[in-house]
Amino acid sequence: MEHATHCFAEGAISLRAVLSANSREIHEVYIAPKRQTRRSRSPEEREIVVELCRARGIRIREVDDSFFEEHAQGTTHGGLMARVGEKRFSDIQTLCETNNPFFAYLCGIEDPYNFAGCLRTLYAAGCDGIFLPERNWMSAGSVILRASAGASEFLPMAPVPDADEFLDLLKRHGILPVCAREKRADSLFDAKLSRPVCLIIGGEKRGIDKTLDAKIERGVVIPYGRNLQKSLSAQAACAVISFEILRNQ
Numbered sequence: 001m002e003h004a005t006h007c008f009a010e011g012a013i014s015l016r017a018v019l020s021a022n023s024r025e026i027h028e029v030y031i032a033p034k035r036q037t038r039r040s041r042s043p044e045e046r047e048i049v050v051e052l053c054r055a056r057g058i059r060i061r062e063v064d065d066s067f068f069e070e071h072a073q074g075t076t077h078g079g080l081m082a083r084v085g086e087k088r089f090s091d092i093q094t095l096c097e098t099n100n101p102f103f104a105y106l107c108g109i110e111d112p113y114n115f116a117g118c119l120r121t122l123y124a125a126g127c128d129g130i131f132l133p134e135r136n137w138m139s140a141g142s143v144i145l146r147a148s149a150g151a152s153e154f155l156p157m158a159p160v161p162d163a164d165e166f167l168d169l170l171k172r173h174g175i176l177p178v179c180a181r182e183k184r185a186d187s188l189f190d191a192k193l194s195r196p197v198c199l200i201i202g203g204e205k206r207g208i209d210k211t212l213d214a215k216i217e218r219g220v221v222i223p224y225g226r227n228l229q230k231s232l233s234a235q236a237a238c239a240v241i242s243f244e245i246l247r248n249q
Contacts, residue, residue, distance in 0.1 A: 007141030017150025032079030
């Protein structure tokens with residue numbers, strides 16, 4: 001099966017993020033006939049981004065509404081989309097050489113909206129980079145770009161080919177791997193997490209791989225205010241823990 005090698009950046013926020021971060025190649029920009037749109041934040045917003053694209057020599061094509069209906073994931077594009085290439089990933093070794101970092105390893109999060117929400121939260125909390133299991137993220141690239149409000153473009157990302165080697169690499173660089181889990185864990189509010197640290201978050205259904213979990217010595221659990229049968233979503237847990245790391249830096 002062939003993997004997608006491009007996706008669409010929808011709307012001015014997503015496209016501006018791609019332009020600012022220089023995170024991927026922009027193949028072509030598509031605009032609706034000039035008009036007011038209810039979804040635009042301001043009448044000039046789209047035109048400013050289009051002019052930035054023109055200044056870089058990016059091809060711009062005027063298309064009709066049927067193009068957006070066929071290719072857009074949502075309705076908030078404001079008459080502006082771009083076909084973009086794969087995100088440029090960082091080298092795992094180089095990323096680990098970041099000075100006094102706060103990293104996150106997101107594993108087992110399959111829902112692209114949940115994943116995008118985690119990226120947006122981590123970026124806001126000052127995260128320096130994201131580690132990911134190797135997979136074809138382009139299959140949901142448009143959703144992630146839009147739902148993360150462009151945060152996916154500003155966060156350096158590196159694929160993790162081997163979890164054991166990854167943990168060894170973190171330790172060699174003095175980066176503490178910390179796992180969000182319920183057992184073998186300290187209360188988050190007593191843990192006093194600070195940089196350099198790598199927060200490891202798993203998905204709600206499967207959590208973190210048991211083999212990987214067994215090799216991570218440090219774990220934290222979020223204390224609840226009442227008995228809750230189900231865990232928080234990955235996005236909610238990510239927000240609580242990442243801002244606690246920010247508070248302790």
